[in-house]
Amino acid sequence: MALLVSSWSNGVKSVPKDYVMPPERRAGDFVTVCKEIPVIDLQNDRSEIVQKILKACQEFGLFQVINHGVSDKMMENMMALYDEFFNLSVEDKLGVYSEKPCKGCTLYTSGLEYAKEDVHYWKDTLKHPCHPIDKHSPSWPEKPARYKEEVGRYVVEVRKMGFKILDLIAEGLGLNEGYFNGVSQEHTMAINRYPPCPDPSLAMGIAGHNDPNLITFLQQDRYGLQVHKDGKWMGVEPIPNAFVVNLGYQIHAITNGKLKVVEHRGLLNSTTSRTSIVTFFGPNPELPTVVEPAKELVTPSNPQMFKAYQYNEFIANYLALAYNCRPGSLNGSALDPYRL
Ligand code: OGA
Ligand code: NI
Numbered sequence: 001m002a003l004l005v006s007s008w009s010n011g012v013k014s015v016p017k018d019y020v021m022p023p024e025r026r027a028g029d030f031v032t033v034c035k036e037i038p039v040i041d042l043q044n045d046r047s048e049i050v051q052k053i054l055k056a057c058q059e060f061g062l063f064q065v066i067n068h069g070v071s072d073k074m075m076e077n078m079m080a081l082y083d084e085f086f087n088l089s090v091e092d093k094l095g096v097y098s099e100k101p102c103k104g105c106t107l108y109t110s111g112l113e114y115a116k117e118d119v120h121y122w123k124d125t126l127k128h129p130c131h132p133i134d135k136h137s138p139s140w141p142e143k144p145a146r147y148k149e150e151v152g153r154y155v156v157e158v159r160k161m162g163f164k165i166l167d168l169i170a171e172g173l174g175l176n177e178g179y180f181n182g183v184s185q186e187h188t189m190a191i192n193r194y195p196p197c198p199d200p201s202l203a204m205g206i207a208g209h210n211d212p213n214l215i216t217f218l219q220q221d222r223y224g225l226q227v228h229k230d231g232k233w234m235g236v237e238p239i240p241n242a243f244v245v246n247l248g249y250q251i252h253a254i255t256n257g258k259l260k261v262v263e264h265r266g267l268l269n270s271t272t273s274r275t276s277i278v279t280f281f282g283p284n285p286e287l288p289t290v291v292e293p294a295k296e297l298v299t300p301s302n303p304q305m306f307k308a309y310q311y312n313e314f315i316a317n318y319l320a321l322a323y324n325c326r327p328g329s330l331n332g333s334a335l336d337p338y339r340l
Contacts, residue, residue, distance in 0.1 A: 003109050004093065006086045006124045006273075009195045015202045019120050026201060027233075027267050031226060034234035039242065042164070043067040053165070054172030061247040061262030062227055062236070065165065068243055070157045075241045078154055079221050082275050084144045086124065086193045092143050101127055105139040111207070112322055122203045122268050124193045130155045130279075131187035151189075158279050159187060162217055165245060166281070169215075173255060175296055183214050183250060183291065183311075186284040192276045194224060197268040205266035205274070211248035212318045212334065213282025218244040220276045228263040236264075249314070249335055250282055256293035257305045283311040306338045314338070 038056040040049060042065055056063035085093075098106040100113040105128035110120040129136045133155055137148045163181070170179040194205040205224060218225070225236040225244065236244055252261035266276070283289035292308035318334045 003114060004090075004097070004107070004124045005109060005122055006193050006195050007090050007093070009122075009197070013198055015197065015199050019122055019203045021119055021202060021204050025119070025204060025207065027204065031233045031235050033223070033237045034227075035237070037227075037234075037236060038063040039239065040065050041067050042069070050168050050172045053168050057169060057172075057247060057259040059260070060227065060229060061252075061260030062244065062264070064236075064239055064242045064244050065161075066239065066242045068161045069164070070154070070161055070243070072241045074154060074157060075219055077150060078219065078277055079275060081144060081147065081150055082191050082193070082277065083273075085126065085141065085147070085191075086273070086275075088143055096126065096141050101125070104128065105136075105141070112319070121206060122194060122197050123205050123266070125190050127188065127190040129186070129188050131159065155187065155189070158217060161243070162187075162215070162279065162281055166215065169251075169259070173258065173294075173297065175294060179294070180214065180251075180254075183254065183283045183289065184281040185287065185289075186213070186280070186282050188280045190278045190280065192266065192278065194266060194268050194274040196271055196273060198270060200268035200270055203268055205268045208263050208265040209322070210261045210263050210334070211246065211280065212250075212315060213248040213280045214250040215248060215281050216246045217279040218246065218276055219278075220244065220274070222269070222272060222274050224267045224269065224274045225276070226265050226267060233265070248280075248282065249318075250291055250311070253291055253306045253335060253338070254294055256297040256302060258297055258302070285312045285315045288312070304340055306335060307340055309338045
């Protein structure tokens, strides 16, 4: 528990040795915020939105949405809630703490498994399943006292937005409404907290990775998120109360490579904590789910790229790669065993 960065880092003057990344795993040169990443207003004309989202998914594998239906007030309340949560005393956080991420609700630190890492990440994460709310909310934190009520409301709203965006994507691809519902049974949240770091050039928040799931919706309060495109890292502009939508491995496979899975990472700063509230939709790894390219998207000119596979098998493979590779290099190889 003493390991949580949010519990020990306040006021530290230098980066402890076991948080100093070797040079090749550091953020490197300063990069600018990319103004070309599409920002899509979900209140615009539907056919225009559909085209814009499709283009963004093909070019970037990422876009931002505004006027998405989740209210500003709710988003601000969530940030305030998590500020309070991460500032709780060690004793109060103990109830949900665990040494590594596991099933159910867990508060853990750094990357995949602290004890197995040579160098640690400057990050704490609270992660829990969300849907169905009644089933999972008993495992959510007891403090702050309003946690379950507020997060329960957020889950409902983000869910509506998420399925709406999936339908817009399906429409752009010529797939039926609800096409992605069967591979979105799992709705999980991870709240990442990156406390201020005395020297952000030496440490790292979250290493470059592709998300293993279908699609991810990220709410952030300040700069730190970067995406990899055309061999370069680019900054994602923090737009107040927007969601960053990024595509995971599963949507890449299901669309037969038509939509891009995007590698991304999280940087630190020296003055303020950064918080990201991340919602993941994807297949439930506890249910047998077969993932395969949509028949509609396999054509003579775009032959099938991946064979059908079990999602839980993919996840096991993804995790093995994450443990065995140099962290930061989990950037495209997890689907290789299924490539045709
Ligand atoms: C993640 C992630 C980025 C961030 O949790 O998968 O990519 O900005 N987070 O916290
Ligand atoms: Ni991610």
